[in-house]
Structure formats: structure tokens, C-alpha cells
Amino acid sequence: MxxxxxxxxxxxxxxxxxxxxxxxxxxxxxxxxxxxxxxxxxxxxxxxxxxxxxxxxxxxxxxxxxxxxxxxxxxxxxxxxxxxxxxxxxxxxxxxxxxxxxxxxxxxxxxxxxxxxxHNSQVKDCKIDLLTQQYEKFLISDEETIDSGFTRFNAIVTSLKSLDQD
Incomplete structure (x- = not known):
């Protein structure tokens, strides 16, 4: 297929x-x-x-x-x-x-x-830092729906969690 x-x-x-x-x-x-x-x-x-x-x-x-x-x-x-x-x-x-x-x-x-x-641990650490910044600065704009805001937030948290498992 x-x-x-x-x-x-x-x-x-x-x-x-x-x-x-x-x-x-x-x-x-x-x-x-x-x-x-x-x-x-x-x-x-x-x-x-x-x-x-x-x-x-x-x-x-x-x-x-x-x-x-x-x-x-x-x-x-x-x-x-x-x-x-x-x-x-x-x-x-x-x-x-x-x-x-x-x-x-x-x-x-x-x-x-x-x-x-x-990649290696340095790249992984950079990705974690970037996602942590996104997490800390997370806001839902007035034009955004709660569902789309939650989806973005969930993507950040899920990505952080999966990078932290290794």
C-alpha cells in the first residue's frame, strides 16, 4: 500500500x-x-x-x-x-x-x-531549552480558540516529556 x-x-x-x-x-x-x-x-x-x-x-x-x-x-x-x-x-x-x-x-x-x-545530547538539550521557553511563555491569543491553544500546549508538553525520557 x-x-x-x-x-x-x-x-x-x-x-x-x-x-x-x-x-x-x-x-x-x-x-x-x-x-x-x-x-x-x-x-x-x-x-x-x-x-x-x-x-x-x-x-x-x-x-x-x-x-x-x-x-x-x-x-x-x-x-x-x-x-x-x-x-x-x-x-x-x-x-x-x-x-x-x-x-x-x-x-x-x-x-x-x-x-x-x-541527534546528540547537545541538540537534545537545545530542543529542551527551546520547548521550555515556549512552555514558560505560552499564551492563548484572543483570536485563537481554546481547542487550538490546548493542542499547541499539549504538543509542547508531549515533546518535552518524550525528550526527557531518554
Whole structure:
């Protein structure tokens, strides 16, 4: 399905679409989406791919367990590795996909998105300072409705909260 035809909020099967200028908002929604979809996907994204090892008596080292020797549950968990990557491939626009496609694991994709869009701690601190100033100087003008003022205020608070979580 083309992203142009996708209507936000119409499906629990498609992750929220990434908007680079609203990354903090997207990040919170994406984390909630992943946790609600499958807690194993969250595990893969945060802690890396599931890998199953076994002892090889010939070389006296652990090696990756051949697929044929995996239990059904282990095979299902291995499937979560690719499911997590596919979930990421459905969220960002094409230019993001080209960068993320080079990552081997979902954890690498997640880390790349965070580094790309949240930047380093100095940029994050500057964003927090700017949002704090907006919060402290917040006013609803006479021409503005309460709803639109509340929406602006809520965007400031939500952005501050998401930046403070890291």
C-alpha cells in the first residue's frame, strides 16, 4: 500500500508513519504500537535479535544452532527478528528506508533512527531549552480558540516529556 493512500489511525496492522520533524511524537506512538502488537518485537528492538547457540564438541565452542535442531518455540522467536525489521520498513518514508535497509538487525534500525532524528545530547538539550521557553511563555491569543491553544500546549508538553525520557 502506498504511503500517500495510507490514512493515519485506520489500522492496527500498519505502524504509525514516521514524520522526521515530529520524531519524538512518532517515537512514543511507535513504542506503544510495538508493545501492543507483540512484546517479543519490543524485546528484539531493544535487546537485539534472538539467537540460539549450542555447544560444538568438535571445536569446543558454542555455535549457532542449525535450524533443523531448533524447537518450534525457538523457530517462532527467530521469526520475530524479521517481523521487527519489517515493522520498521513499513513506518518510515522511502528516503529513511534506504538508510535503514543497510542495518542487519531491528535494534540497529532503531538506533539509527534515534541518532538521525534525536541527534546528540547537545541538540537534545537545545530542543529542551527551546520547548521550555515556549512552555514558560505560552499564551492563548484572543483570536485563537481554546481547542487550538490546548493542542499547541499539549504538543509542547508531549515533546518535552518524550525528550526527557531518554
Amino acid at each position: 502506498a504511503q500517500e493512500n495510507y490514512v493515519e489511525g485506520c489500522s492496527m496492522q500498519i505502524p504509525p508513519l514516521l514524520e522526521a520533524d515530529e520524531f519524538c511524537f512518532w517515537k512514543t506512538r511507535f513504542e506503544t504500537y510495538i508493545k501492543s502488537k507483540d512484546i517479543d518485537l519490543c524485546q528484539v528492538i531493544q535487546n537485539d535479535d534472538f539467537v540460539f547457540m549450542m555447544a560444538d564438541p568438535k571445536i569446543k565452542m558454542d555455535i549457532e544452532t542449525p535450524y533443523e535442531k531448533l524447537t518450534d518455540n525457538e523457530k517462532k522467536q527467530l521469526g520475530k527478528n524479521n517481523e521487527a525489521k519489517v515493522t520498521f520498513y513499513n513506518a518510515p518514508p522511502r528516503k529513511e528506508h534506504e538508510r535503514d535497509f543497510m542495518c542487519k538487525t531491528a535494534k540497529e534500525v532503531w538506533h539509527t533512527l534515534i541518532i538521525t532524528h534525536q
